[in-house]
Structures are given as structure tokens and as C-alpha cells.
Amino acid sequence: MSLNILILLLRMGVIALLFLFLIEVFLLIRRDLRRASPQRAERSGRLRVVESGASNLSKGDSLPLLGVNSLGRSPASSLPVFDDSISGEHLLLSYDGGMWKAEDLGSTNGTYVNGHKVEKASILTYGDIIQVGRTKLRLERPPVD
């Protein structure tokens, strides 16, 4: 085999190897992103009703969570809670990058996490008590399956 052909093959080989590498990394990154996608949030937490001020919740209820959850009096909410002390669109709970966040949507009576008023989006840890209106909810780790 002549030298020139060998050099040409090596040249193409180096570029091919480089892109093969990048494609493999891309596939692994895509897998990681899929694994962390919002659907998996279902298995990342739930809310336990600690104190119920509302007619449609009772103490001890467990509410399943999605990746993004809206809580409010509006029936369009993913977690509707029918209580006068809760605004129509009260609170947004989202699971992102491996953590839960609570964001008050400008509610009349505000949202409190462990007694502190939520001003901006704030990060939650398991066991936090979220108070909306007269209702108190605890963020819980999902059951191990």
C-alpha cells in the first residue's frame, strides 16, 4: 500500500474517530436528559395534607405530583383546592434539575414555606411544610418502588 493512501486513510480516520466520539457522547447526554425529564417527577415527590382548610381535601391525603403543578382554586389547576383563602392561581410547584421549586403566582394571601413567606421561586427540600391559605401540605419523598 502506498504511503499516500495510508496517510489519506489515517487523516480520514482521525476525523471519523473524532465524530464517532462526539456522537457517542451525544447519545449518552440524551439518555441522561431523558432520565431526568419531567415525567420522572411523578416518582420524585408527593404532597401530604397536614392541615386541611378545604372541603375537597382531608387530612392525611396524598397528592401525586407531575413535573409542573399549579395549585389554586381554579378548576384548570392541576391541583385544584376549593377554599376561599386560596387564589385562583396560587402556587406553582416544579421539579427541575433534580430539585423541587415553589413559586407564588401573586396570590392574595401568599404562600409560606416552613413559616417563611415565599417571595421568589424558592427551593424546597423533602419535609418542608407549604402553607397556602388555611391548607398545610408537606412535600414528601415518594415511596420506594
Next chain:
Amino acid sequence: MIKIRDLAIAGLIAQAGLLVIAGLALLTLVRDGAWAVEPLVPGLIFAALLLSAQVVIWVSGCGAEDLLLPVVGVLTGLGLLIAYRLGGQDLGDRQLIWTVMGIVITVGICVFLKDVTQLRRHKYSWAVLGLFLVALTFALGRDPNGSGARLWLGIGPLQFQPSEFLKIMLVIFFAGYLEENREIMARGRISIGFLKLPPLAHVLPLAVMWLLSMLVLLVQRDFGAALLFFGVFLAMLYVATARLSYLLAGSVAFLAGAIAAYRWVSVVQLRMEAWLDPWSQASGHGYQTIQGLISMASGGILGNGLGMGRPDFVPASFTDLVLAALGEEFGLLGTMAVLIAYLFLVHRGYRIALGASRPFDRLLATGLTTVLAVQSMIIMGGTLRLLPLTGIALPFLTYGGSSLVTNFAIVGLLLRIAARGADRA
């Protein structure tokens, strides 16, 4: 138990090693016209080292993030190839030694630093140490390669560039400081009419950083360093406070400062003109930029092939303009590959920041990743004439010990933070 994922990672690292070995073989064939085994040895050392580093990282419980090292490995491998190509055996061997040291530092941070939050306790010491080292270069600095800037410090035969280490030290300081003060910085505000401004005292850090970066721009005439430090600070400030107003105010202030400097400082003006129209001074200030562009253009899509271009026409081709050398010999494809690799690197870095459980960790990961991101953007933009060209290292690719060691230390810290985040989940 060995998982499929771990095998895939080991495969990736083997490919990075193979890339270097194939590149060295190509270099030898082009140069000598014959096979030889000896020139391939550095590639073998590199591959073996990278693989054993990943194994130690797994064993030390630092392996939660496993794509960072392979991607860094490919970039470092390409840098190694370019050092052997442009600087010959001697320079290549030295770059190999720096790479070994860098990888050892990454592994060392993983094994010995159990918790990055320890760094927070001495945040002022880190900042002072960093600034002291840089100040020392003003007095005792050396200029080994005759670039006119005395940025190096020497201890015996060893020389290093403190401004590289300063990056990490400042990021540690910012992370500690912002973590302490983020609540008040995010919340306090005074109202002037409809405008809601944070109280003056809370804007002070921003103002101080702005002044410092302007000082770097005017005294050091280093647009790249000014942009880097200020950009990193702004990114961390935004992550700490989630307030867009800081980001906007900071960007506007920086832009205004840069424009003012352009209007009234002749050196800055010269630099800007060499950027906007390098062709009018092709043998003067625009020379480097133009040689870089010609070099890349001559590479075309597939490149001339390693060892077959003439990147030696480009001044500083294995340091500042390494992307041009890469473009000439690996072509557009090679340049794109490097860009994609940086994209992956930065993506993983910010992902680690998102997954970090504690504010200090998150700020630290954000800052460290932004250092890599902004730095690559500044020098690649400069080479491609999208930004004014300033001498700054392209992470992992540029020849140079301090920069390589610093960047590997960043990788080590990121791996540690990722491991901590994974513990919690």
C-alpha cells in the same frame, strides 16, 4: 459490579487515546515517510493515564459525573497533537508532562477534597492569595517568550502564570460572598417612582467589580481578561439573586465602559480598529488576525491533514491562535468538532450546577463552568474575528502549563460537586 454505562465511558476514553495515537502516527508518516513506534509512546502514556484516572475517580466515589473526563480528554488530546505538530518533540513532551500533572490534580481533588464547602471558610484568604500572586508579577514578573507582558512567576526552573490560578480563587471567593449576601441582594430594594432599585450598599460589589474590570481593560489593556472576570461575576450574581436587573445593568455598564475606553484611550482604539478592519493594517496590528483567517481558510472543509499545512505562518499558533492551526490542519470539520466538544463540556458543567444541593456548590459550579465557557468564547471569537482578538488560552487546547493545570483543577472541583449532588438524590 461493572455497568454498561461504565464500559461505554471506558470506551470513550480509549477512543480519545486512540485519537492521539492515530494523530501521532499520521505526524510521523508525513514527516519521515516511514513507520516508527517511538513517536507513538506519548499517545500510549496519555491513554493509559486517562483510563487509570477514570478508574481512580470511580473508586474514590467521585464518578457521579462521568462524561466530563472523556470530553476533556479529547480536547487535551487534540492540544497534545498540536503541540507535537507545531513545537516538535520538545514542546510536545513538555505539554505531556503538564497534562500528566493536570490529570493528577483532578484525581487528587477527587480523592482528598471530600467536601468543596470547606473552601468557603477561607474565601477571603483565597481572594487575597490570588491577588497577591498577581501583584507579585508586577514586581518580580518574568517574560519568557518575549511577548512584552511580564505575567509569569518563576521558582527555579518552574514558571507559572498566577493570573490563571486567580480565576479559580476569585470564583471561590465570589461563591462564598454571594452565598452569604444573596438574600439581601435579591430582596432589598428602594423605590424611585416606578423604578425599584436595590439599595446602594447592595450594588456596591457590582460597582467594585465593574471598576476592577475597567482597570484591567485600561491598565493591562486586556479586553479578554476584563470581559472574563466581569462576565463570570455577572453570571454568578444572576444565579445567586435571580434578578435580571443586575445582569442588564452590569452588561450596559460594561458596554458603556468599553465604548468610553474606545473613544478616549488610543491603545484600545488601535485594538478595535485592528478588529473592525484588519486588512487596512495587514502588516501591522491586523497581521495576526489576518494570518489566522488565511490559515483557517486554507484548511477548507476537510483540512490539509495533520502535519501538512503551514500554520507556522501564524504568530502564536500553538498558544492564542490554536484554533486557526486546528482549522488549517483538521478543517472546518475539526473546528466544528471542537466547538461541539466545548458545548458538551459547558452543558455538563451547568447540569452539575443545577443538580447541586447547596447554594455554595451551585454558585461554585456555575462560576467554574462560566470561566471555561467565556474563555473559549473570547478566544474562539477573537480567532474568527467575531470579537477583538485578545491573548487568552483556549481551555485544554492551548499549550501552557498554568492554564492546563488550572482547567484540570476546575474539572476536579466539578466532579466533586457532582458527586455531592448525587449523594443526596
